[in-house]
Amino acid sequence: MASTSRRALRLLSLLGSRRQWPLRELATRLGVSERTVRRDIETLRRLDYPITTVHGPDGGYRLGAGHTLPPLLFDDDQALAVAVALQTAPSTVFGLADDAARALAALEQVMPAPLRAAMGALRLTRLQNYWEFSAPPIDSTALTAVGAAVHRRHVLVTETLRADGSRPEPGDDDFLPARRIEPHHLVVWAGRWYLVAYDLADQEWRVCRVDRLHPRPTTRRFTARELPGGDLAQYVMSSHDRGDTTAAWPCTGSARLRLPAGVVARWAPGGSVVEHLDSEHCRLTLGAWSWAGIAGILATFDAELTDLRPRELVQACRRLAHRWAVIGETGDSDDPAH
Incomplete structure (x- = not known):
């Protein structure tokens, strides 16, 4: 009886995995005959x-959706x-940490x-990393409303x-009237939730930050x-107005790159x-x-840079250029003579 019960539980686990x-x-995985598998399925x-x-x-055989939730x-x-996964899931949805x-x-x-x-041996402590850029948490009710409308x-x-x-209130500079949209896709990118939707008033496609929306179904x-x-993916990443704001850093700068926004x-x-500028140029903020950190990231694109802002970023680029020039003149830095 114990062997039969264990086999039935193993069978249920297999059915739930794909x-x-x-x-x-199924018979091969369980090491029994096909007749035994049929009998165990009837038991379940x-x-x-x-x-x-x-x-x-x-x-x-397929495990379907039932009217009641049996034991998982x-x-x-x-x-x-x-x-x-429960310990490492990013906290991008308001209130889900407790759940x-x-x-x-x-x-x-x-x-x-x-x-x-x-x-217990895998109990984890999450530490903040400077390269995590999650957006403000989203209220779970708003996310559910958007997800249901997409579905x-x-x-x-x-x-x-x-x-x-x-x-914002009517009369504020940033006030926008309520809009009717067709929600087509929910996208998570770099820790931020986006909605790809068609605006019925302007008859244009838009990419919106979900945490910046108050939806009414x-x-x-x-x-x-x-x-x-x-x-x-290409459409979301190349859209020039997603309602994004740059993550908070000690230093923030921008430059015009000779590369497409996508x-x-x-x-x-x-x-x-x-920010999309034209088919061959964009602005990256x-x-x-540190200012040198921004300059270093910009250099990784290996493209023409113009219109750098602010002045501190320009100065950092000059300092780095000088350092690289010195390295180029002195040769291999591993040489003891240098």
């Missing part, structure tokens, strides 16, 4: 697990993966002792918030449109702002812990 399994492969069905039979030459099952590797902690505690409670000990293809009414999350459906260029956006550090 969309569909052929009967022969009697326990209300919605296992569907898929007919045809490419058929097999992870094997050891899956449980450890979930535990680590993640509660989920981790619930997972630990049902783990067998050996697995709980292994998980259901329902028009959204949105208001644009200030960078601090407050709502509607029930009006829309038909999916073809994204310009057809490349979602190229620069793909390789610029998170938290940078890439970024921050670092």
Whole structure:
């Protein structure tokens, strides 16, 4: 009986790990006959697990979605993966930190002792790294509203918030009236959530920061449109107005690069702002812990730089140019004579 129970649990774990399994492969994985697998599947069905039979030459078995949530099952590797993911997930959605902690505690409670000990050995402490550029946290209700509208293809009414999350009032310089948009895609890039949407008033595509939106759902459906260029990643990264603000740094500077915005956006550090100027030029605004740091990052693009701002950045570039010139004149720096 114990062997049968363990096998059934292992079978359930396999069914939950991918969309569909052929009967022969399940039998091979479990080391039993196909007849035994069929019997174990019937046992799981009697326990209300919605296992569907898929007919045809490419058929097999599939774990479907049920009306009630049966007990979930992870094997050891899956449980450890979930535990680590819950500890390392970025906190970009407001309020999910507590939910993640509660989920981790619930997972630990049902783990067998050996697995709980292994998980305890992976208890992590998250340290802030200077190259993390997450945007301000997003309210989970707003993110859910946007995600549901994308999935259901329902028009959204949105208001644009200030960078601090407050709502501008009529008469303010930054006040924008509510807009009706068709939300097509949710994108996460460099720790920031973006919505790719079609603005019905201007009849233009837009890329919006989700943390800068106050969405109001509607029930009006829309038909999916073809994204310009057809490349979602390229479109988001090359869009010149995403509502971004440069991440806070001790030093912030910018330069005009002789490279397309899409190229620069793909390789610029998170938290940078890439402004489209024309088909061959863009302006990159970024921050670092020193002016020399900004100059060094700009140099990695190996492209013509003009219109550098502010004056401190120009001076840092001159100092670096002098240092590189000295190295070029003295030769190999590993030579003891130098």
